[in-house]
Amino acid sequence: MQNRNFRSILYFITVVIFATLSIQFYWNYKNYKDGKQQLIREVQSSVDNAIDSYYIELADRNTIGISLKKDGSILENPQVNSLLRKIDRSGKGLDVLNSIDPNEISEMKVISGSALRNKDTVFGAVNSPGKHKDLHNFFNDTRPLDTTPNMNQLAKRIIISLNTDTLEIPVLNNHIDEQLAAKNIDIDYAYIFRKKEEVTQKFNTEIVDDEVLSTSSNSAYLPKNSSFNLYFTNVATIVLQRNILGIILSAVLIVAVVVCLFFLLKIISRQKQLAELKNDLISNITHEFKTPISTAKVALEGIQNFNKENDPAKTKNYLAVSNIQLDKLQLMVEKLLETATLDGNNLQLNREEVPLVPMLSELVEKHRNLTKNKILCFSAEQQKIHVPADPFHLENALNNILDNAVKYGGDKIEISILVESQMVKIRISDNGTNLTKAQAEHLFEKFYRVPKGNTHDVKGFGIGLYYTKNIIKKHGGSIDLHVNNQTDFTIILPRNG
Missing domain, CATH: 1.10.287.130 (Signal transduction histidine kinase, dimerisation/phosphotransfer (DHp) domain)
Known part of the structure; x- marks a missing residue:
């Protein structure tokens, strides 16, 4: 009945451990998946913000406003026409304005894109495709002015905004890096920019494989009929660090x-x-x-x-x-x-100088007389070996070891006394091999007896060796048991005299 209950408890504990591991694994896995989705959303937001800021910066750099300082048609002004031709021919877009002599634009006022935001009124914004069609011819195509709606408002002021079909990769990378760094995201990324389903530009695409994650930009600043796909890695490391x-x-x-x-x-x-x-x-x-x-x-x-x-x-x-x-x-x-x-630690020892050799000799002789089928051998390095001990309890302790060897050991028992510096070593060994190492670990426990089922062929309560160990410890000594090809009890006592 007890064994059945113990097995039931063992099964219950096993189930609880398995359930705990399963629940924690599921919880961590779910947190990982949620963290992964959160990271993808953050990357998506970073990409959208990066593209927005990129095109806003691009618009600032590629938009200017021109107004005449005097009355007249801006489209017929020689300085304006000359400026438009230089912008067309330079290949640098509006950046060419940085190298123009101020005397060449003395009749006009040029305002950069960032300054234009502060103007309350802007007349006639014109978007130019840049190098694909020169600005000078573009404006000439708008004549006669009176046939084009609102063209009269372009008489003194115009805004020029150059749009390009390509990305400035270093600039865009800086914007992406800034947005990712703001969210503490450290990833390797690549991207592909498509215009009308055809790959126009790509960056670092050698890292793209079946295991990378991807996201598409939803920025409203992207050119019409274009797409921007970003691919990234290092997801597991970041998610684990966050969790x-x-x-x-x-x-x-x-x-x-x-x-x-x-x-x-x-x-x-x-x-x-x-x-x-x-x-x-x-x-x-x-x-x-x-x-x-x-x-x-x-x-x-x-x-x-x-x-x-x-x-x-x-x-x-x-x-x-x-x-x-x-x-x-x-x-x-x-x-x-x-x-x-x-x-109860109430045992009082009456110590005196005890001669070990005579005490052990008498014990060995007693067991020889009681046991005819076993050989007991006794030897001592010296004949006069004394230890400070209680003779009654020490004799009982040594007798228990001998009694254990006679009852459970082999047919040959050896008892020896060795003197080492200030210690005395008593060794009692027999050639018995019935005792296992697992049993030897419990042999000095109170009431422990080597299991033999329900048989009582050898008398005892299982307290003799427990008593011996405690008596030896109270005398300041130690007792050890080693089981190999034979059984060895080693008792060490402090020597005096």
């Missing part, structure tokens, strides 16, 4: 959710392990306590039911059996109480 805060927050949220869920899973797993340890401990205690209780009960029943003649020898034997079993019960209770004392 970097959202991406970071999303990543933090994902990490936080995953970490919390795994932490929850770890806690649940730990609780599951504790529940299993509790059940195993209860099972072990029940089994361990049941045996001496049953034996003592049988001995007492023997005195009561099978000793009607009151044989003193038989009574003594029955009582001896009962005492042995009660001593076992007392020892087990004391072990449990010692564990509680360790957890």
Whole structure:
């Protein structure tokens, strides 16, 4: 039942993690798509503004107003006719005015395009196609004046505006760069200008491929029957930079959710392990306590039911059996109480100079006598090795290690004492290979026993090595376990004397 619940929780956590990742991925992807569309709109706006400002600047440079200072027809004035011919022949458009001698236009007043905006009244605006038809002949074609509507108003003043079918690419690029920079957009771009569906001009078109984005200008300043298409790249980098805060927050949220869920899973797993340890401990205690209780009960029943003649020898034997079993019960209770004392940090050590060699020799000899099918070897570098320790607790701690090696280890156990500077190293190893590295990591935990199902072939509560580790630590030492081709316990204690 518990395993089923644990699996259900594991599946639920997996689903939550997957759902969190999916939602965050969808949210980031949607933000990316929205950011991409927003960038396209901003580029569209920048292109329209750039073309508007380009043609406004072009109109300022290519528009002039001419008025006579004296009465007379402007179309018959020699200086005006000479000026129109120079504009036609120069190939520079209205820029030629910058190099004309003021004496050549002394009878007229020339006003630039920007200044014309401030005039309240302008008479007779005339658009000229520039070099395709010279200005002088254009105005001559308008005679006689009285047959052309409003031509009489051109007697003293005219406005000349030259329109071109080509783009000044460097100038247009400056306008585009300024508009993009104002919106913090850094892209590589290309464009194609078409007049009546035919490509008239293009710029940087080598970057155009299937993956570039494009937009078309909707500027009202574009010439009639013309189009301007701009192509650009670097979109992903810009969109990601703009959404970097959202991406970071999303990543933090994902990490936080995953970490919390795994932490929850770890806690649940730990609780599951504790529940299993509790059940195993209860099972072990029940089994361990049941045996001496049953034996003592049988001995007492023997005195009561099978000793009607009151044989003193038989009574003594029955009582001896009962005492042995009660001593076992007392020892087990004391072990449990010692564990509680360790957890409460109330254990007081009565330190004295303890000779290690005699203590270990007696323990080894005791286990030799109790175990006939295992070989125990003991060696020491020196015979007089002392450590400041509580003899009772230190002996119990070392005995637990030996007992563990005898119960669970191989058939050959080696015990050695080495002296290193101010430290004493006690090594207890056996050639057993039943213990895995994963099990070794938990061997010093309270109530932990190597899983063997429901069998109780080896007695114990799983507190011996936990007790040993705590006693060694309270003595200022350490204990390590290494599992490879054999099992090695290494105890290090501070030396004195």
